Amino acid sequence: MIHINKIYWNQIPILMVEEAAHINKALPVLTFIHGFTSAKEHNLPLAYLLAEKGYRVILPDCHLHGEREGDISKEKRQLNFFEIIKQNVMEIKQIKQKLDEKDLIDNGRFGLAGTSMGGMTTAAALTQYPWIQSAAILMGTPKLTTYMEELINVLDKQGVKGFISNDEINAIIEEARRIDLSLQPEVLAERPLFFWHGEKDEIVPFDQSYSFHESIVSLYKNPENIRFLREVERGHKVSRFATLEMVNWFELQL
Numbered sequence: 003m004i005h006i007n008k009i010y011w012n013q014i015p016i017l018m019v020e021e022a023a024h025i026n027k028a029l030p031v032l033t034f035i036h037g038f039t040s041a042k043e044h045n046l047p048l049a050y051l052l053a054e055k056g057y058r059v060i061l062p063d064c065h066l067h068g069e070r071e072g073d074i075s076k077e078k079r080q081l082n083f084f085e086i087i088k089q090n091v092m093e094i095k096q097i098k099q100k101l102d103e104k105d106l107i108d109n110g111r112f113g114l115a116g117t118s119m120g121g122m123t124t125a126a127a128l129t130q131y132p133w134i135q136s137a138a139i140l141m142g143t144p145k146l147t148t149y150m151e152e153l154i155n156v157l158d159k160q161g162v163k164g165f166i167s168n169d170e171i172n173a174i175i176e177e178a179r180r181i182d183l184s185l186q187p188e189v190l191a192e193r194p195l196f197f198w199h200g201e202k203d204e205i206v207p208f209d210q211s212y213s214f215h216e217s218i219v220s221l222y223k224n225p226e227n228i229r230f231l232r233e234v235e236r237g238h239k240v241s242r243f244a245t246l247e248m249v250n251w252f253e254l255q256l
Contacts, residue, residue: 004053006046011100014093015069017042017061019049026104029058030111030256033097035090035120036061038083041068045117051249057256058106060097064119065089080157081166083119084150084174090123091130091181098133111135113256115196115248117240118142118206122149126181129189136194136255138248140240141203143210144183150174152207187218194227194255198244200236208232227255 005022008015020029032052034045042061049059063070065086066079079086094114101107113136116124121142128137143149154171179185199211215230222228231247 004050012093012096014096015042015063016097017046017049019046019053019059019061021053021056024056024058026106028105028108029056030113031058031060031101031107032113032115032252032256033060033062033094035094035114035116035123036064036067037116037118037120038086039067039079040117043068048245048249051245052252055249055253057252060101062093062097064123065093083153084178087119087123087126087146088177088181090120091127094123094127095131098131111256113137113252115252116140116142118238121206121211122146125183128193128195129181129183129186132189132191134193136196136252138196138198138252139211140198140244140248141200141206141211141238143206144214145210146182147175147178147185148210149206150178184214184217187214187221190218190221192222192224192227195229196248196251196255197230198233198240198248199230200233200238200241202235203238205238 003022005020005025007018009018036042036045042063045061049061052059066074066082098112112133114124114127114134115138117140121139124137124139125144126146128134197211197215199208201208233241
């Protein structure tokens with residue numbers, strides 16, 4: 003029987019999904035970060051599939067999302083997009099520390115994955131934490147600086163950018179470079195990495211993740227440690243096929 007426990011660690015609302023027989027036991031752990039405007043509950047089907055295979059899955063609500071959304075406008079949340087990713091990266095460390103304190107991770111087997119904004123968070127976190135053993139980026143981009151520059155241009159055309167100054171924009175771009183995986187691919191150190199992206203994604207450009215994958219394949223001595231799954235005629239929505247393939251991949255790599 004799959005057990006879902008709702009907890010709060012450092013004020014972060016979390017769903018912990020695991021086999022009921024494995025509660026409080028050390029297990030391989032996957033933390034999964036949801037996308038922009040989504041929430042932790044939306045990834046329960048994926049968590050169920052992984053829990054069936056013996057994993058403990060951690061589903062947190064991101065800053066300004068889910069239980070933490072508060073009374074925020076769409077425009078204000080868009081302007082905080084990068085701040086949300088930065089806080090996600092910080093909170094991943096806090097989650098890992100809590101798991102370690104409670105001895106809930108089996109032999110350091112900690113994985114990270116996410117969709118869209120969660121995929122960008124995953125890529126950014128890989129630049130900071132060598133203890134992430136394997137990761138999956140679903141319709142996200144490792145080219146965070148490029149994406150932020152493009153997003154700012156879009157917001158400018160929509161008349162939203164006027165809420166922040168040019169100095170603030172420059173600071174965002176500078177900080178994005180610090181956690182931009184595409185600018186420091188050597189930090190991967192051949193850690194297993196899975197990508198999925200729909201070729202017709204209208205939100206996060208397919209080419210940003212695909213071109214990055216192509217540029218780092220040569221860094222991997224074992225080709226089984228890196229995989230890019232592309233899906234034709236697919237937009238910005240993770241398919242069941244992608245979910246199942248990712249679950250199967252983590253079963254081999256985490």
